[in-house]
Amino acid sequence: MRPGKASSSWLEVSVVTSPEAAEVAAALLVELVPGWAEERGDGGVRLVAWLPDDPVSRRCVEALLGRIRQVAVWGLDPGACQVRVRTIPGQPWETAWRRHFQPFRVGRFLVRPPWAHHRRGGGALVLVLNPGMAFGTGLHESTRLCLRVLPDLVRRGARVLDVGTGSGILAIAAAKLGARVLAVDCDRLACQIARANARANRVSDRVVVRCGDLFGPVRGRADVVLMNITAEVLLRAVPLVGRHLRPGGAWVVSxxxxxxxxxxxxxxxxxxxxxxxxxxxxxxxxxxLRAAGGQNRAAPSG
Ligand SMILES: C[S@@+](CC[C@H](N)C(=O)[O-])C[C@H]1O[C@@H](n2cnc3c(N)ncnc32)[C@H](O)[C@@H]1O
Known part of the structure; x- marks a missing residue:
């Protein structure tokens, strides 16, 4: 569910929690909205999301409060997650969001929202990502881990497969390193967003996005396969990945x-x-993870 522009007032939902319980809180929040802002400080972690103030949003917030009370099933203290809801009259969701999502650096990449001023960032490869649309703003640890290793693995001209592309962030990063990328996601909306993000980053000539389950839409083999999904889905992919990886190819699992x-x-x-x-x-x-066999023969990226 995503806030629209028509609402004249907004619900700001903030979950204040400990660093340990933040993942659970984020998992609950993501069912309410596809994106949120995160602040870490001495007082713990604060996750904030904005929704239009209407009956549907209020029902969603009620459901969230109910689920927060059940966090004990994860072995956590329910008191560790405190939810505050306040109404913000007339404040556009976008304005609040923009205050929170600022450009940041991950390894060789600078991730920035479309509205932030372009910064050259000392030779960084710039990734323009609109937060709150699909998973993959680069804020999450699992995405950051992949971004950090990409420059060591992706050579100019390499063929890269990004399964579970979400926002397309990893596919776009690989394309900026000079790869030709096939990006796959089982979520149609994610596929549309990944295509739009590839266009916004001017790499749509090197990123093809297909909708499907795992390797369903894939023909041929890649030098590098990227998968930031979940352990359950990775386990399903293990027996299949060998058919889509060249000898000596790399599989990044996150x-x-x-x-x-x-x-x-x-x-x-x-x-x-x-x-x-x-x-x-x-x-x-x-x-x-490295497949047995020959080396990745593509020329190094510049
Ligand atoms: C954690 S997000 C990763 C997004 C992005 N690649 C990143 O690194 O930030 C996982 C994505 O995998 C997709 N996904 C989950 N199961 C899948 C499957 N079986 N086949 C294809 N995509 C899948 C989800 O729709 C979601 O967009």
Missing amino acids: GMVAGNAKSVLEAAAAHGLRVERLLRDGEWRAAV
């Missing part, structure tokens, strides 16, 4: 947490994929 990364890495090892690099950011885990 979206795992400490508790479930091992099962994915063990399943991958059983299918001949060697762990080349393990990455972590807080609870989040990612890995670069």
Whole structure:
């Protein structure tokens, strides 16, 4: 659900929580709105979302409050998640959002919203992303881990597959490194957003977006396969990925947490994929897995 422009007042929903409970709170919030702003400070983590003030939004907020009370099922103290809802008369959602989403650097990339002034950022590759439309603003740890390793893996002219593209952020980043990318998502809206973002980043000639499940829309093999999804989906992909990866190709898996990364890495090892690099950011885990065989023969990117 996404706030429209017609509402004359807005509901600001903020969840104040501990860093430990923030993931659970974010998972609950994402069912209410596709994006939110996050502030981390001494007092903990504050997640904020804005919705038009109407009966549908109020029912959604009620549902959120009910689910927050049930966080004990995740083994967390419900008191750790406090929800505050306030009405903001006449304030456009966009204005509030824009205050929170500022350009930021991840490795070689500078991620910025369309309204922020263009900054050259010391040779960074700029990714223009509109937050709140689909998962993949670069704010999430699982996305950041992938962005960090991309420049080491993606060579100019390489063929890259981005399965679970969301906003298209990883596909666009790979294209900016000189790759030709096939991006896949099972969510039609995400596919539309990824295409729009590829156009906004002027890489639509190098990024093809197809809608489908896992490798369904894929023909042929890639030098690099990117998948930032969940451990469950990664486990489904393990027996299939070998058909879509060139010998010596790299598979970047992300979206795992400490508790479930091992099962994915063990399943991958059983299918001949060697762990080349393990990455972590807080609870989040990612890995670069290498297929047996020849080297990636594409020329290095500049
Ligand atoms: C965590 S988001 C990642 C978005 C982006 N790639 C990033 O790194 O920020 C996962 C995306 O995978 C998509 N997805 C989930 N299961 C899928 C499947 N079986 N096949 C294709 N896409 C899937 C979701 O719709 C969602 O857009």
